[in-house]
């Protein structure tokens with residue numbers, strides 16, 4: 001992939017539901033103002049189950065991401081009830097999005113208990129505790145299967161080290177509980193070790209998950225890139241988001257084969273404020289910046305990123321969740337003003 | 340169980356290895372100085388595997404805890420290598436210690452990023468991801484079984500609500516990932532709900548583990564008692580320990596049937612400083628205070644607890660891990676001076 005100044009790229013957009021459409025509008029406006037060479041192919045969540053995906057996400061929308069190789073996604077609620085497959089999990093599975101990447105950086109203008117957090121969580125996104133294999137053994141005894149494969153572990157470990165190398169990061173920590181799950185987490189570690197040998201310039205270490213969580217709350221600067229199985233990644237990425245202020249401020253990217261990438265805001269759909277022009281679009285905006293970085297449109301990525309940071313630092317046009325009084329569109333306008 | 344002023348209670352003591360014996364000495368000295376009516380029955384970790392326990396812990400030492408119903412344990416290293424069963428896990432299993440309880444309170448004299456943390460984690464201690472059931476399915480594909488039973492879940496839920504009620508606590512949060520592990524964590528939640536109905540005065544809520552970790556780092560005062568399956572408890576109890584300064588400052592208790600209780604310091608054996616009179620005995624001391632509370636020797640518990648807090652607050656005789664320069668015995672002497 002390479003882009004000249006004039007090329008227009010087509011990207012798939014899932015605004016999602018709840019506050020999704022409003023925050024997606026914010027991205028679109030800011031991209032327009034920045035003259036980002038992107039054309040959106042937009043898809044709503046379907047109203048009925050598409051038998052080809054087994055979920056409310058249509059086959060056409062999946063085809064669009066596959067064709068474009070790049071997409072952006074707002075929050076989506078999975079309807080509650082039997083037989084409704086999680087939309088997020090459907091996307092990960094259908095598109096083979098094997099790595100979830102969440103850079104977690106302190107936002108200078110937003111004060112939390114932690115300064116200068118700068119780490120990246122890389123989560124295996126397809127297996128582990130998310131196998132969906134569960135059953136009742138006898139009455140009152142149920143079991144879930146955690147599946148770890150060499151293939152998926154190698155793939156995410158390769159990604160983590162490659163990411164570290166191409167992003168100027170110095171250390172990869174594999175997070176595990178192999179003292180208890182000797183075989184599953186043991187295989188995961190073995191794969192990380194094998195890959196680590198190919199990257200002699202990157203420090204490799206292994207940290208037990210409980211200890212990792214304690215160290216993260218005591219001193220997050222001990223970490224750089226964290227690579228881990230699915231559930232640990234789910235837990236630790238949210239913990240890290242908490243360090244810098246929460247999911248409303250953290251971008252996320254899902255990576256598949258051949259550079260396929262779907263960036264997403266991982267916060268909820270906030271139905272209570274949906275449609276009220278109150279939502280904070282920052283997580284989706286930062287995810288769109290990640291998308292531009294992935295596409296190597298670095299100048300636009302930097303320009304938008306700086307404008308967001310400046311707007312938060314100035315603090316005059318913050319949304320309510322950040323302690324301000326501004327609407328989504330006022331905040332968006334302020335970011336555009338800072339471009 | 341009830342104790343008159345004159346009755347002497349026999350309690351089992353496992354000093355453990357590494358710094359264990361030194362910090363156990365600190366407890367013994369402080370108990371002597373406070374005239375706590377306890378006689379210790381002390382056991383070392385065996386030098387060979389006892390076939391009756393399958394570990395380095397002797398059958399006689401297990402019998403002692405069963406007979407006395409109460410014990411205190413320092414840190415123990417499990418020798419590394421195939422076929423060595425974890426000493427900690429052996430104790431939990433042999434003695435049926437089904438609940439792990441860790442009160443997590445800010446220590447006024449020890450500053451962290453968090454003030455006024457005051458919560459208790461209650462962890463199912465016998466099953467879940469710790470089943471030890473793992474195998475290779477085919478080459479490159481391994482699985483671990485997570486087992487959740489109605490019996491163990493009811494037992495720990497009952498314990499959590501009973502604990503909340505008898506300790507003046509207002510809320511129990513069940514921590515889970517039942518949106519993914521619908522059957523196993525689903526059964527755990529169902530048991531918590533059933534028990535919650537018997538405690539109408541205690542607020543009951545359910546929190547997904549990833550969200551829980553985020554909320555804990557953002558605002559731990561949202562929580563009171565947290566009740567959860569084994570691995571989540573392992574992770575969250577360490578995270579919470581991190582909030583108040585680490586495992587060197589957190590007590591822990593393991594509870595079994597008929598009031599059986601084994602309190603323990605959950606930090607490591609710190610072989611690098613073992614035997615050097617440098618270790619911080621606070622976690623084991625606070626665990627011994629928990630032991631006295633469990634035995635309803637409340638006056639002595641309070642007396643020792645206050646003396647520890649005062650010593651840390653005064654800050655003149657802290658061990659190195661807390662930024663001081665004192666030895667284990669100087670710190671111990673200071674606590675005795677503050678009794």
Ligand SMILES: CC(C)[C@H](C(=O)O)[C@@H](O)C(=O)O
Pocket residue numbers: 086088089234266518519549
């Ligand atoms: C919504 C839920 C299924 C999902 C997960 O558990 O992976 C979410 O927590 C996430 O991290 O994307």
Ligand SMILES: CC(C)[C@H](C(=O)O)[C@@H](O)C(=O)O
Pocket residue numbers: 179180210425427428573605
């Ligand atoms: C040492 C280890 C086996 C143990 C566990 O995982 O339970 C420890 O982390 C704990 O919390 O007591």
